[in-house]
Amino acid sequence: xxxxxxxxxxxxxxxxxxxxxxxxxxxxxxxxxxxxxxxxxxxxxxxxxxxxxxxxxxxxxxxxxxxxxxxxxxxxxxxxxxxxxxxxxxxxxxxxxxxxxxxxxxxxxxxxxxxxxxxxxxxxxxxxxxxxxxxxxxxxxxxxxxxxxxxxxxxxxxxxxxxxxxxxxxxxxxxxxxxxxxxxxxxxxxxxxxxxxxxxxxxxxxxxxxxxxxxxxxxxxxxxxxxxxxxxxxxxxxxxxxxxxxxxxxxxxxxxxxxxxxxx
Numbered sequence: 194x195x196x197x198x199x200x201x202x203x204x205x206x207x208x209x210x211x212x213x214x215x216x217x218x219x220x221x222x223x224x225x226x227x228x229x230x231x232x233x234x235x236x237x238x239x240x241x242x243x244x245x246x247x248x249x250x251x252x253x254x255x256x257x258x259x260x261x262x263x264x265x266x267x268x269x270x271x272x273x274x275x276x277x278x279x280x281x282x283x284x285x286x287x288x289x290x291x292x293x294x295x296x297x298x299x300x301x302x303x304x305x306x307x308x309x310x311x312x313x314x315x316x317x318x319x320x321x322x323x324x325x326x327x328x329x330x331x332x333x334x335x336x337x338x339x340x341x342x343x344x345x346x347x348x349x350x351x352x353x354x355x356x357x358x359x360x361x362x363x364x365x366x367x368x369x370x371x372x373x374x375x376x377x378x379x380x381x382x383x384x385x386x387x388x389x390x391x392x393x394x395x396x397x398x399x400x401x402x403x404x405x406x407x408x409x410x411x412x413x414x415x416x417x418x419x420x421x422x423x424x425x426x427x428x429x430x431x432x433x434x435x436x437x438x439x440x441x442x443x444x445x446x447x448x449x450x451x452x453x454x455x456x457x
Contacts, residue, residue, distance in 0.1 A: 202442035213325035225260035274317035328450035337382035348399035358383035390426035
């Protein structure tokens with residue numbers, strides 16, 4: 194199993210999960226052209242995709258959905274409230290929408306997919322746990338705080354992509370207006386580097402061996418700052434062998450997901 198991010202950040206988000214016989218898009222916040230180029234770059238034809246799962250309806254996660262549905266027959270998987278928003282904004286989504294229940298797994302080929310709630314400033318925002326014989330991956334961005342539900346879903350994964358959105362000092366001293374800063378810093382905003390580092394250590398204690406950092410702010414973070422904050426925390430807890438990478442705002446990151454039994 195592997196996760197490939199094509200874009201991760203405030204300007205657009207889209208990733209491809211390959212495993213257990215399935216090819217699944219996570220979000221469609223970039224253009225159809227970029228999605229198609231990314232998918233085909235890794236040897237997958239668009240008609241071989243098994244669906245697109247949506248985390249929430251913010252534009253940087255669904256911007257490419259209208260054209261994606263125009264040029265493909267893909268089904269869209271989203272929680273109920275997110276689905277209502279999508280059906281209102283993207284008429285083509287109504288007939289292809291498959292509403293899912295948070296906490297209840299569903300199958301895409303042999304891949305089990307389970308949504309879990311994330312605290313973000315939408316009516317319903319989720320991360321995803323994707324698992325099967327080829328491994329267990331957690332995908333969690335756009336969350337202002339860490340909850341027990343998130344930790345329960347992510348702990349014990351073989352690999353996880355988690356949010357490292359902002360450096361608190363860069364945000365507070367930056368040019369954003371105070372209402373926007375307050376939104377980002379709120380428990381339903383975005384996760385800071387220190388909070389991400391604490392979550393990464395919790396996951397490492399549970400056995401997660403590969404962590405990717407995603408959804409970095411262009412204005413209020415840098416890849417070096419995010420990486421250094423999390424790497425220092427992991428090393429300080431004795432997890433020097435945990436692999437760590439940063440998903441670029443625009444460009445590919447490949448996260449190989451190896452099931453624990455492969456280490457034996």
